[in-house]
Amino acid sequence: MSDEVLMQLSSNSNPSDPSLPTKLAKLEARMAGKATPSAPAPSASSPWQSSASSVRFGPPEESPEASTSSDSDNDIGEEFLIQANTQKRQRIHEDVQASTSQPPEALIIVAVGADVRIKIIETTDLRPGIDEPNKSKQGRGRGRSGAGRGRGSKSNDHVRPSNIPSTVPLANGHSTVPLANGHAESVLHKENWPKEQFGSDERTSLQEEMVLLRSKVSFLEEELCKSRQEATSHQQLCRQLELELKDFKERDQQMKMKRIKVLSDLLIAVSKAERQEARMKIQQESLRLGNVGVIRAGTIISETWEDGQVLKDINAHLRFLLETKEAIERHRKMLKKRQSDKSEGSDVETGTYEEEVLIQDEIYKSRLASIKREEEVYLRERDRYEVEKGRLIREMKRIRDEDGSRFNNFQILNNRYALMNLLGKGGFSEVYKAFDLVEHRYVACKLHGLNAQWSEEKKKSYIRHATREYDIHKMLVHPHIVRLWDIFEIDHNTFCTVLEYCSGM
Numbered sequence: 001m002s003d004e005v006l007m008q009l010s011s012n013s014n015p016s017d018p019s020l021p022t023k024l025a026k027l028e029a030r031m032a033g034k035a036t037p038s039a040p041a042p043s044a045s046s047p048w049q050s051s052a053s054s055v056r057f058g059p060p061e062e063s064p065e066a067s068t069s070s071d072s073d074n075d076i077g078e079e080f081l082i083q084a085n086t087q088k089r090q091r092i093h094e095d096v097q098a099s100t101s102q103p104p105e106a107l108i109i110v111a112v113g114a115d116v117r118i119k120i121i122e123t124t125d126l127r128p129g130i131d132e133p134n135k136s137k138q139g140r141g142r143g144r145s146g147a148g149r150g151r152g153s154k155s156n157d158h159v160r161p162s163n164i165p166s167t168v169p170l171a172n173g174h175s176t177v178p179l180a181n182g183h184a185e186s187v188l189h190k191e192n193w194p195k196e197q198f199g200s201d202e203r204t205s206l207q208e209e210m211v212l213l214r215s216k217v218s219f220l221e222e223e224l225c226k227s228r229q230e231a232t233s234h235q236q237l238c239r240q241l242e243l244e245l246k247d248f249k250e251r252d253q254q255m256k257m258k259r260i261k262v263l264s265d266l267l268i269a270v271s272k273a274e275r276q277e278a279r280m281k282i283q284q285e286s287l288r289l290g291n292v293g294v295i296r297a298g299t300i301i302s303e304t305w306e307d308g309q310v311l312k313d314i315n316a317h318l319r320f321l322l323e324t325k326e327a328i329e330r331h332r333k334m335l336k337k338r339q340s341d342k343s344e345g346s347d348v349e350t351g352t353y354e355e356e357v358l359i360q361d362e363i364y365k366s367r368l369a370s371i372k373r374e375e376e377v378y379l380r381e382r383d384r385y386e387v388e389k390g391r392l393i394r395e396m397k398r399i400r401d402e403d404g405s406r407f408n409n410f411q412i413l414n415n416r417y418a419l420m421n422l423l424g425k426g427g428f429s430e431v432y433k434a435f436d437l438v439e440h441r442y443v444a445c446k447l448h449g450l451n452a453q454w455s456e457e458k459k460k461s462y463i464r465h466a467t468r469e470y471d472i473h474k475m476l477v478h479p480h481i482v483r484l485w486d487i488f489e490i491d492h493n494t495f496c497t498v499l500e501y502c503s504g505m
């Protein structure tokens with residue numbers, strides 16, 4: 001008899017009915033398949049004793065009739081059992097259906113004596129991570145069917161996979177519960193299986209189901225094993241990829257360093273070649289256009305410019321032309337003076353002489369015009385050479401500044417700007433041509449050197465002004481204004497502004 005039935009009976013019972021223990025004993029005896037004794041069943045051995053003392057079978061209006069005849073008691077009990085069993089079967093059927101439609105729950109059907117117990121086990125899959133929330137349902141006092149956790153409820157204390165629906169009855173009257181690991185757990189029950197309640201076909205179907213579930217479990221275990229292997233191989237692959245990535249990054253870094261090295265070597269080579277070329281050019285130009293000479297006057301040494309040969313030649317030629325021009329002018333004056341002296345003589349002589357003077361004057365005039373043209377050419381040429389001389393002097397100064405600069409040894413500033421040659425020197429700055437190793441373009445690095453002799457206040461004031469100037473400059477974008485790309489500090493007395501490079505072309 002199920003706990004539910006007992007509960008029902010308890011709720012319907014009349015505590016004042018003295019014949020109830022007898023009825024209960026009879027019913028129990030029937031349920032156990034024994035002959036019903038007329039005397040009350042030994043209450044001490046009955047598991048239902050406590051409740052039997054206070055329960056009454058059937059509806060209350062039938063109770064007087066039931067208390068008068070043992071046959072009628074039997075009939076009522078049988079009828080009740082039939083009803084109860086029919087209800088139970090229906091419930092089993094419903095619960096089995098429910099268990100198939102609701103995988104997290106499994107039914108354990110335990111046959112106890114003449115009754116059928118339905119135990120609903122709130123199951124939780126043993127596999128980690130699956131049906132976690134169902135664990136909370138474990139250990140609930142009573143199942144959904146209302147059947148109690150009384151006898152044989154040991155099986156409920158085990159956690160089972162969600163797809164195992166029921167216990168399977170064994171021949172010895174124990175029920176087995178398939179576990180996740182494929183073993184069967186024997187569930188001990190105090191009563192034997194009623195063969196008339198569970199047909200062999202039902203048992204067979206349950207066993208088949210159990211076999212099916214076992215095969216499912218083994219399949220899932222295989223799948224799990226495979227997944228674990230895959231996970232291991234994936235982890236190994238990940239580790240390998242991480243190592244490769246690290247290796248690749250290291251190699252990339254090395255390549256980057258190599259690239260920078262190769263690039264800076266190339267830039268240094270180019271710069272050195274340019275420097276050499278510039279110095280050779282200066283040597284050649286200084287022969288032609290002039291050079292700086294040193295004049296010593298007592299203890300004072302001063303520098304003066306000495307023109308080169310070309311300029312000397314031009315100047316000499318111009319001087320010669322000037323002298324020639326002056327000589328022709330003098331001859332013309334003398335000729336005119338003689339002409340005036342001769343005009344006092346005879347007409348014939350005077351006429352002949354005037355003709356000669358005119359011819360001579362014309363000759364002087366044409367010579368003067370030719371000298372003037374030649375002089376103009378030489379003067380133009382001298383102007384051109386003067387421009388070249390100025391360029392040469394600037395270049396010489398630049399080379400001298402470059403030689404005296406502390407940044408002339410091809411440094412890489414801020415890990416990015418490879419300094420090449422000096423472009424020029426300003427009031428407080430040196431401007432170097434540089435190559436931006438990140439953006440791969442030529443830039444002009446203006447190195448602002450603060451005078452070490454300056455007071456801290458003057459340095460601060462200079463930096464404040466320069467910062468304000470460059471903050472404004474940074475915002476200016478115009479085709480006729482060089483862009484300011486970057487600004488950074490080199491040391492306590494020096495900072496650098498990176499400008500767009502102007503080739504001057």
Ligand SMILES: Nc1ncnc2c1ncn2[C@@H]1O[C@H](COP(=O)(O)OP(=O)(O)OP(=O)(O)O)[C@@H](O)[C@H]1O
Binds near residue numbers: 423427500
């Ligand atoms: N962006 C540039 N591109 C190419 N060359 C440059 C650039 N900026 C400056 N220079 C060169 O550097 C030289 C000195 O620069 P600049 O004229 O800016 O100095 P400055 O203004 O006199 O110095 P300071 O700002 O210290 O007073 C210039 O004559 C020019 O040859």
